[in-house]
Amino acid sequence: MTTVVQKYGGSSLADAERIRHVAGRIAREHAGGARLVVVVSAMGDTTDELLALAAQVTDEPDPRELDLLLATGEHTSGTLVAMALHALQLPAISLTGAQAGIRTDSSHGRARIANVEPERIQRELETGRVVIVAGFQGATDETHLTGEVTTLGRGGSDTTAVALAARLGADRCEIYTDVEGIFTADPRQVAQARLLPVIGYEEMLELAQQGAQVMQTRAVELGWVNGVEILVRSTFSEHPGTTIREDLDVEQRNKVRGLATDRRVAKVTLVAVPDRPGVARTVFDPLAEAGINVDMIVQNIGHSGATDLSFTTPAADLARVRRILEPVVRELGARELTTDADVAKVSIVGAGIHNAPGYAARMFGTLADNGINIEMISTSEIRITCIIRKSDLELAAQALHAAFELERPEPVETGSGSSE
Amino acid sequence: MTTVVQKYGGSSLADAERIRHVAGRIAREHAGGARLVVVVSAMGDTTDELLALAAQVTDEPDPRELDLLLATGEHTSGTLVAMALHALQLPAISLTGAQAGIRTDSSHGRARIANVEPERIQRELETGRVVIVAGFQGATDETHLTGEVTTLGRGGSDTTAVALAARLGADRCEIYTDVEGIFTADPRQVAQARLLPVIGYEEMLELAQQGAQVMQTRAVELGWVNGVEILVRSTFSEHPGTTIREDLDVEQRNKVRGLATDRRVAKVTLVAVPDRPGVARTVFDPLAEAGINVDMIVQNIGHSGATDLSFTTPAADLARVRRILEPVVRELGARELTTDADVAKVSIVGAGIHNAPGYAARMFGTLADNGINIEMISTSEIRITCIIRKSDLELAAQALHAAFELERPEPVETGSGSSE
Secondary structure, three states, X not given: OOXXXXXXXXXXXXXHHHHHHHHHHXXXXXXXXXXXXXXXXXXXXXXXXXXXXXXXXXXXXXXXXXXXXXXXXXXXXXXXXXXXXXXXXXXXXXXXXXXXXXXEOOOOOOOOEXXXXXXXXXXXXXXXXXXXXXXXXEEOOOEOOOOOEEEOOOOHHHHHHHHHHHHHOOOEEEEEEOOOOOXXXXXXXXXXXXXXXXXXXXXXXXXXXXXXXXXXXXXXXXXXXXXXXXXXXXXXXXXXXXXXXXXXXXXXXXXXXXXXXXXXXXXXXXXXXXXXXXXXXXXXXXXXXXXXXXXXXXXXXXXXXXXXXXXXXEHHHHHHHHHHHHHHHHHHOOOEEEEEOOEEEEEEEOOOHHHOOHHHHHHHHHHHHOOOXXXXXXEEOOEEEEEEEHHHHHHHHHHHHHHXXXXXXXXXXXXXXXXX | OOEEEEEEOHHHHOOHHHHHHHHHHHHHHHHOOOEEEEEXXXXXXXXXXXXXXXXXXXXXXXXXXXXXXXXHHHHHHHHHHHHHHHHOOOOEEEEOOOOOOEEEOOOOOOOOXXXXXXXXXXXXXXXXXXXXXXXXXXXXXXXXXOOOEEEOOOOHHHHHHHHHHHHHOOOEEEEEEOOOOOEOOOOOOOOOOXXXXXXXXXXXXXXXXXXXXXXXXXXXXXXXXXXOOEEEEEOOOOOOOEEEOOOOOHHHHOOOOEEEEEOOEEEEEEEEEEOOOOHHHHHHHHHHHOOOXXXXXXXXXXXXXXXXXXXXXXXXXXHHHHXXXXXXXXXXXXXXXXXXXXXXXXXXXXXXXXXXXXXXXXHHHHHHHOOOOOOEEEEEOOEEEEEEEHHHHHHHHHHHHHHOOOOOOOOOOOOOOOOO
């Protein structure tokens, strides 16, 4: 019997009408005879609203309490989806993350899934029910008296869905969202952006890390490690979407697959840091302890025994970064700490990039031709990223999309494993 | 060491500011050195809002799903109270009903507490923490995979508080609400209403059953059975409130203690029911199965082998009662089913009533003197209730309050056991 895991995001469940629409989609799938597990996010902006409520009470909410608070968002949407299915005469039950057997470590706010105990889900599936699972959450132990509710971090519902698909040996894992799939660039920025029928895990990972917000990177990693094919598609249309899977055609294609852009970054620079061993650790250890993501790191070779150390970080963390690094700057004897939130990231991603040095030159040349200054550069095997002015971002995305001919379909589109 | 259980109602926790106010009260108690367990209701009208959300999705929400949905209300308020205590540098932790060890039967929507497993609460208290417990809820089993979330019915947080006080052997059980205690009548109806420093369990039970909304009857019963003294007082003032306890002075006082009124009732009449055995069962069994409360029942002796059967029921259930009884009326061969939502209940309550038949006469006489027609009468050992027109209710309450001199303090006010 076919087992399908579907995940519906917050915008797909934003109000009662959309919840009924989602129930209709689930009912159609159910009519096809599949055993169905449906992972839900919180309705609309619920998570942000709960965070705002906590912020009204205290500046620094305890992570353990915050997890218990945020987990209510998915309980709410899960029960409502189950009720909407009942209204369609479908047998259904909603389970909390804990009830669904999602066991995590105890890192509140960014817990990792340690294990999925599938007994309860399997029992419910065997009785013919559609099983709704609250995404984004788990529990540290199997009894109420000893277990704590945890959350998996932003976008964690994707991770819940992929983990369940892996554990249940699902035939399909479908991520329903408010876009039709993965595009070569953000269609709001680049009108020529083209939907990709297939993308490799590694490429998707780089796109997601560099700002494409459709899928959480951890979910892609988990899918990659467990060989779960992930279909990303729209709740609101019948478009077949994008399949994320091992892409065997990559070597043949040898091409840039997509662009990612990110406005939510800031650049931090420690100016004139004395050039001695251990500086980087002194700077980055306290940031890591605070759970702050540091992305591109560039150290300029200095004059007179001092260097400038720059890195990027999410703009939302900038105030915390300042608070943490100001004493560090004094301790190191650096001249000053400067921050710049008017920057943005633009990346090109493609599994062919490492074989073709010409891509870097073409990227830098295209930006130069458009009068766009590059402030920082970083590269991976399959990606080149530049930091530019935020005001140049749209122009950069459009120029690069054209330069790499991303609007043209790849010559080799579908391999033998395609589900399209 | 003193152990205190406090319960804060929804209006006491309606927004972030009130939550911070409540945290201040808790901090004051904590400074006195007590071990503190704080039971919380959902914020403001949260429970009604969640019910409305469910109603947008389906007309008949599944009770199991509804419980999981409603339970989020107390998770939210509990975590916020814990955060507000942290902001005051107080160690605190919030527990769900399940985590707090509240084990119930599986009657969703009106579950009964089967057991309280106090290990987790005791462990947290021993580390010096204030323990916040989500009221109104429990779980059917101790593991996530097998346990279901249940709710205890309206006002269930009072029951949670009294059950915890009993199980923990608490020295005090304090119910914080938006009124200063138990009054001789609703002060909004009767300006002369007087706050009672002490009231007996039985009297409180009758007042609560007959419409006084300050305390849930189940909580009073539970307190009575377990000998838990319950102090009802205001979150927003320093008034010492009302203690509910075994009242040894009752026999000496021999007096009406208070009035209760209830507008939320309706009268249902089955007209001209053939007078034969088994009629009552045929009528009331299906109502009981549907969980509908039936209160006063009056069967008028009929002419020509038929009787009129009347009873009262919560006005909110009237549509369901109609739906259930219409086929029953046909089956019984009764003439018709009439309903009347323009009625109200007024009751006098006092442990002395059964010894003094003069009270009934005085009640009926007072209503007659004021031109108020009595439609139904029912009595218990310590109560007399009349059904009258809703439009007469306020006049009735004022006239009865004066007739029984409820504004005058009792001659014997405090017994040896008084905590006032």
